[in-house]
Amino acid sequence: MKPEGSYARIYAVVCRIPCGRVSTYGAVARVxxxxxxxxxxGYALHALSEEEVPWQRVVNARGQISLGAEAGMNSLQRQMLEAEGVSFDDRGRVNLDEFGWRVNPS
DNA sequence: AGCCTGACTCGGA
DNA sequence: CTCCGAGCCAGGC
Structure with missing residues (x-):
């Protein structure tokens, strides 16, 4: 198993997130x-930087965007998600109970 | 080789 | 509900 393989796994999972849905780092890691x-x-996604992977749909466990450090990116991510139909509250948080992606929705 | 930082999460206060 | 500390692995210097 190559270390790169793990990264490919993460990308694959992120790509599986349907449009208009968001997932958490922990959930992605688990899957x-x-x-x-x-x-x-998060480290893998930061190194990613590719448009082919919807890294924008990945947020932290609180449903908030953790990008803070990368200037401009966090604002961009929010707008992209809003464009997909995801709602944000005043604090910039997403309702995971509603938009949180489930690997296998019952 | 080692040390520090980091797109995080969990449990407890 | 929010805030704090500890644990985790990989990459950069």
Whole structure:
């Protein structure tokens, strides 16, 4: 198993997130086969920087955008999600109970 | 080789 | 509900 393989897993999971839905780093990590390595998920996405992967649909457990550090990106992400139909509150948080993506919705 | 930082999460206060 | 501390792995210097 190559270390790069883990990254490909993360990208694959993110790509599986349907339009208008968001997921958390922990959830993606778990589905990608990296339980507890949520941090690495964010790290992988940061290194990603590709438009082919909807990294914008990935937020933290609070449903808030953690990009803060990357100037401009956090605002951009919010607008992109809003364009997909995702609602944000005054604090810039998403209602995971509603837009939170479930791997297998019952 | 080691040390520090980081797109995070969880449990407790 | 929010805030704080500890744990986790990988990359950069």
């Amino acid at each position: 990608a086969g990296l339980p507890g390595r949520a941090r690495q998920v």
